[in-house]
Amino acid sequence: MNYFGLLAQSFAVLLALLLAPLLKGWVDLWRAWLQNRSAPSLLQPYRVLHKLFWKESVVADAASPLFRLAPYAVFGCMLLACAIVPTLSTDLPFAPVADAIALAGLFALARVFMSLAAMDIGTAFGSLGARREMLLGFLAEPALLMVLFNASLITGSTSLATIVETLGHQQFAIHPSLAVAGVAFTLVWLAENARIPVDNPATHLELTMIHEALLLEYSGRHLALMEWAASLKMFAYACIGVALFFPWGVAQAQSPAGMLPALPVLLFKLALGGVALALIETFSAKMRLFRVPEFLATAFLLAVIGLLVHALLGS
Amino acid sequence: MHDGRLAGLLAIDAVLIAIAAWLVLAVLSLFLLRRRTAVARAIFPLAAVAGLLLGAAALWGLAGGAETAVLAIGLPGLPFHLRLDGLAALFLALLGFAGAGVSLYTGGYVRADDATPPGLFAFGYLLFLASMAMVLLAADAYVFMVMWEVMALSSFFLVIANHHSEETRSAGFLYLLIAHLGAIAILLCFGVLAGKTGDYGFADMAHRQLTPFWASAAFLLALLGFGAKAGVLPLHVWLPEAHPAAPSPVSALMSSLMLKTAIYGLLRVSLDLLHQPQWWWGALLLALGLATALYGVVFSAVQTDMKRLLAYSSIENIGLIVAGIGLSMVFRAYGMNALAALALTAALYQAASHAFFKSLLFLVTGSVLHATGQRNLGHLGGLIRTMPWVAWLGFVGVLASAGLPPLSGFVSEWLLLQSFLFTPGLPNGFLNMLIPVVAAVIALVAALAGYAMVKFFGVIFLGRPREASLAQAHDAGIMERTALVWLAAVSVALGLAPNIVIQALDPVTRALVGAGLGPTVAQQGWWLLAPISVERASYGPAVFLAGVLAASLLAALLVRRLYHGHLRRAPPWDCGHPWQSARMQDSAEGLGQPIRQIFEPFFRMRRELPDPFDTQPRYHVEIEDRFWLGLYLPVARAVDFVARQAGRLQQGRIAVYLLYSFATLLVLLLLVRR
Numbered sequence: 001m002n003y004f005g006l007l008a009q010s011f012a013v014l015l016a017l018l019l020a021p022l023l024k025g026w027v028d029l030w031r032a033w034l035q036n037r038s039a040p041s042l043l044q045p046y047r048v049l050h051k052l053f054w055k056e057s058v059v060a061d062a063a064s065p066l067f068r069l070a071p072y073a074v075f076g077c078m079l080l081a082c083a084i085v086p087t088l089s090t091d092l093p094f095a096p097v098a099d100a101i102a103l104a105g106l107f108a109l110a111r112v113f114m115s116l117a118a119m120d121i122g123t124a125f126g127s128l129g130a131r132r133e134m135l136l137g138f139l140a141e142p143a144l145l146m147v148l149f150n151a152s153l154i155t156g157s158t159s160l161a162t163i164v165e166t167l168g169h170q171q172f173a174i175h176p177s178l179a180v181a182g183v184a185f186t187l188v189w190l191a192e193n194a195r196i197p198v199d200n201p202a203t204h205l206e207l208t209m210i211h212e213a214l215l216l217e218y219s220g221r222h223l224a225l226m227e228w229a230a231s232l233k234m235f236a237y238a239c240i241g242v243a244l245f246f247p248w249g250v251a252q253a254q255s256p257a258g259m260l261p262a263l264p265v266l267l268f269k270l271a272l273g274g275v276a277l278a279l280i281e282t283f284s285a286k287m288r289l290f291r292v293p294e295f296l297a298t299a300f301l302l303a304v305i306g307l308l309v310h311a312l313l314g315s
Numbered sequence: 316m317h318d319g320r321l322a323g324l325l326a327i328d329a330v331l332i333a334i335a336a337w338l339v340l341a342v343l344s345l346f347l348l349r350r351r352t353a354v355a356r357a358i359f360p361l362a363a364v365a366g367l368l369l370g371a372a373a374l375w376g377l378a379g380g381a382e383t384a385v386l387a388i389g390l391p392g393l394p395f396h397l398r399l400d401g402l403a404a405l406f407l408a409l410l411g412f413a414g415a416g417v418s419l420y421t422g423g424y425v426r427a428d429d430a431t432p433p434g435l436f437a438f439g440y441l442l443f444l445a446s447m448a449m450v451l452l453a454a455d456a457y458v459f460m461v462m463w464e465v466m467a468l469s470s471f472f473l474v475i476a477n478h479h480s481e482e483t484r485s486a487g488f489l490y491l492l493i494a495h496l497g498a499i500a501i502l503l504c505f506g507v508l509a510g511k512t513g514d515y516g517f518a519d520m521a522h523r524q525l526t527p528f529w530a531s532a533a534f535l536l537a538l539l540g541f542g543a544k545a546g547v548l549p550l551h552v553w554l555p556e557a558h559p560a561a562p563s564p565v566s567a568l569m570s571s572l573m574l575k576t577a578i579y580g581l582l583r584v585s586l587d588l589l590h591q592p593q594w595w596w597g598a599l600l601l602a603l604g605l606a607t608a609l610y611g612v613v614f615s616a617v618q619t620d621m622k623r624l625l626a627y628s629s630i631e632n633i634g635l636i637v638a639g640i641g642l643s644m645v646f647r648a649y650g651m652n653a654l655a656a657l658a659l660t661a662a663l664y665q666a667a668s669h670a671f672f673k674s675l676l677f678l679v680t681g682s683v684l685h686a687t688g689q690r691n692l693g694h695l696g697g698l699i700r701t702m703p704w705v706a707w708l709g710f711v712g713v714l715a716s717a718g719l720p721p722l723s724g725f726v727s728e729w730l731l732l733q734s735f736l737f738t739p740g741l742p743n744g745f746l747n748m749l750i751p752v753v754a755a756v757i758a759l760v761a762a763l764a765g766y767a768m769v770k771f772f773g774v775i776f777l778g779r780p781r782e783a784s785l786a787q788a789h790d791a792g793i794m795e796r797t798a799l800v801w802l803a804a805v806s807v808a809l810g811l812a813p814n815i816v817i818q819a820l821d822p823v824t825r826a827l828v829g830a831g832l833g834p835t836v837a838q839q840g841w842w843l844l845a846p847i848s849v850e851r852a853s854y855g856p857a858v859f860l861a862g863v864l865a866a867s868l869l870a871a872l873l874v875r876r877l878y879h880g881h882l883r884r885a886p887p888w889d890c891g892h893p894w895q896s897a898r899m900q901d902s903a904e905g906l907g908q909p910i911r912q913i914f915e916p917f918f919r920m921r922r923e924l925p926d927p928f929d930t931q932p933r934y935h936v937e938i939e940d941r942f943w944l945g946l947y948l949p950v951a952r953a954v955d956f957v958a959r960q961a962g963r964l965q966q967g968r969i970a971v972y973l974l975y976s977f978a979t980l981l982v983l984l985l986l987v988r989r
Binding site: 053054056057058059060061062064066072073075076077079080083094096097098099101102105106108109111112115116119120121122123124125126127128130131132134135137138139141142145146149152153156157158159162204206216217220221225290293300303304307308311312 | 696697699700710714717718719720725728729732733736737747748749751752754755758759761762763765766768769770772773774777778779843845849850851852853854855858859862863864865866867868870871874877878879881882883884885886887888889890892895897899900901905906908909912913
């Protein structure tokens with residue numbers, strides 16, 4: 001591991017930290033435009049974070065240390081996830097530390113921390129949120145793994161860097177299994193990031209909320225970290241999608257200078273992805289919670305069908 | 316040192332000394348029948364020391380070659396033949412180290428007012444430990460079966476230690492019944508393996524060439540016998556009954572170690588004695604293992620008794636281990652030894668990590684049970700405030716059991732998924748296509764295990780106490796704490812240093828499937844696990860943990876520096892709802908509700924829903940295993956019927972019995988005449 005590698009790695013992490021709220025702002029902006037509302041500023045998420053960090057943290061009387069630990073742990077998990085996913089370069093020192101399976105494990109770890117923290121206070125909404133979040137999780141996590149396995153079977157590797165390199169530098173070829181997996185991934189992306197057909201990030205409606213129910217008791221800096229972690233998660237997911245399905249233009253360089261040409265490409269792809277997300281959210285209606293398992297089971301089965309398609313056509 | 320010799324002492328001698336120490340302590344404890352203090356302060360800690368010695372000796376034996384010994388006890392002309400090879404040494408190491416933790420804990424756990432006097436309990440406990448060690452050391456079918464029976468009987472008496480309760484007695488009976496069904500199958504399996512020669516030594520059995528038919532018969536009998544002990548699918552029903560009935564340290568030993576002796580037996584017979592597996596054996600194990608894993612985890616997520624939840628979780632883990640062994644046998648049958656080694660390493664890793672995190676979790680339930688007197692999740696809650704030690708150590712076990720990085724459960728899951736993914740090149744097109752798809756089941760099981768564990772931890776330790784009496788709960792004593800810390804530390808270590816563990820497993824897989832991961836793994840530093848190559852797959856748990864910790868700490872530090880650390884305590888907000896009570900939290904049934912709904916066909920459910928006009932509304936749900944109704948009750952009825960018909964023969968008058976004797980004699984004479 002050399003200093004350039006470390007420098008490039010820190011650059012990628014810093015970029016994720018800075019870009020994540022921007023991506024959230026971008027999606028919110030487009031959603032407002034598409035729904036004929038006047039849009040908040042693109043920088044609104046930063047302002048919200050700044051405001052929350054300044055505010056005093058109010059913690060429930062009965063909260064255990066786990067409750068105060070969880071925001072930091074979740075934030076740390078999401079930051080590591082962003083360091084693992086190849087955004088700008090595939091040759092980063094942190095890349096071998098965790099492969100696709102460990103990445104899914106990392107998201108699961110964060111989810112367990114969030115759910116336990118929500119159960120900690122012992123309120124009705126907290127445990128309701130935890131139950132719903134774990135329900136989503138145990139359906140979405142295998143679906144995500146199956147999507148990643150689709151790419152692994154094509155490239156013969158579970159290392160995300162190798163997947164991106166192989167997919168991005170091979171002759172242009174259409175993989176039918178990846179097309180099916182792409183649909184599955186979109187469904188998982190919506191569910192995991194609390195987007196509209198599954199959850200509504202804009203409301204606190206008790207009958208439907210999932211993600212917000214987990215955060216109900218948080219305030220001040222803890223809430224800020226949780227919100228930031230959520231946008232980091234959305235960023236990481238977007239980058240996974242980009243890496244698997246649109247892997248072109250990711251640098252193999254280890255120096256920040258070599259990574260620079262990859263930056264506009266990444267920004268362009270993320271911007272397009274954000275608009276697509278806003279479009280999906282505008283076109284679809286919130287589902288009843290009882291329908292969510294069907295929605296995610298569809299994603300899971302689609303990804304499994306992708307594997308089958310690969311096995312039937314390939315080899 | 317690598318020939319296993321240190322000052323003329325062999326590793327097997329050290330192992331035998333430790334076992335002898337357990338037996339001596341067992342006899343001593345009979346003299347201290349009702350002296351709780353002596354048993355708790357001397358016998359159990361000394362047993363823990365002997366356990367550590369056993370574990371260390373076994374590790375030493377793991378590095379050396381196979382060693383044999385002959386003990387001059389047993390029948391005249393038929394002494395005990397013992398052998399310590401890699402496979403036995405691995406499981407002995409687990410027995411020693413996990414057993415040491417459980418023994419130390421038990422020292423703090425025994426009470427003078429239990430139904431079984433402390434001395435008698437210690438006697439059964441130590442005999443159980445020693446018989447498990449002897450099962451692992453056995454070099455012929457004779458020692459194996461004798462010790463297998465001692466193990467079954469001593470554990471039966473431990474299960475019914477609290478024999479005043481009717482429930483416990485019937486659970487014990489069910490356990491004994493299934494244990495003996497299994498023992499018969501194992502005995503028959505050894506009979507088939509020995510053939511007509513009458514030589515029951517394992518070494519001779521391994522050299523014998525069986526026809527494919529008899530080899531398959533032996534394998535199926537072994538699967539039945541060891542499957543009954545391990546809790547593989549249709550024979551799993553005793554586990555969720557026996558584990559809650561037994562005292563917690565006994566549950567811990569049974570779940571984490573005794574189930575492993577069954578896994579050891581399965582490995583010994585199907586990969587060592589029958590050295591040429593057929594591919595369908597592996598496929599059968601794979602299918603059974605996956606079904607067991609899924610069934611176990613779905614049931615564990617809907618339980619309302621904390622020890623039943625863990626018992627079902629053990630079924631799930633056994634399922635994963637069996638699936639790994641099955642996959643390894645498929646590869647082995649097609650001569651792909653390197654992949655067979657990968658799958659077998661995953662299975663052994665799972666066995667090792669399960670031994671520690673499951674003992675830890677069962678002991679945690681023991682502390683909760685002692686502190687509150689409650690096993691039912693519906694009467695617990697909020698214990699992290701009164702029992703912080705138990706809660707935080709339990710948290711480590713929960714994370715490991717949920718298969719989350721960077722703990723030990725994740726490494727085995729990761730290895731297992733890797734071996735499922737890299738199946739291309741199997742000459743069997745059907746398997747080639749199906750096996751990667753089957754990985755979906757593993758992924759689902761792992762995710763559901765997380766659900767069950769969040770439920771376990773969240774309901775017991777988090778939230779508000781569901782009963783007023785929980786405020787008086789006390790934390791575990793110093794001996795219990797030390798034992799829990801030890802088990803948690805090993806769980807963490809197994810998670811953080813996978814390369815060292817895999818190199819230790821190398822001789823075992825080399826002996827069983829002819830290849831090992833040791834050299835490949837050793838190419839990287841200790842911190843990066845890459846079983847095939849870095850380009851294919853890699854995982855560095857220590858750096859992973861360091862990354863998460865560094866990011867979290869940095870975030871905490873920066874927030875304090877740039878902003879402030881002000882904090883105010885206030886009543887919980889809960890969307891502004893006033894008058895909140897502990898009853899408004901999700902109950903254990905509530906947390907199981909999504910699983911009950913999604914996996915409805917798995918269960919037989921009886922629900923009692925409140926009426927809108929009830930003055931005292933009551934919600935009650937009972938979940939039953941479909942196997943009871945579909946398999947066990949019909950068999951029980953058939954046995955009952957046969958017994959009643961046979962009972963007609965017994966008239967109770969001596970003349971009738973004389974008539975029977977006379978008739979039998981006539982028939983025999985007739986037969987002899989021919």
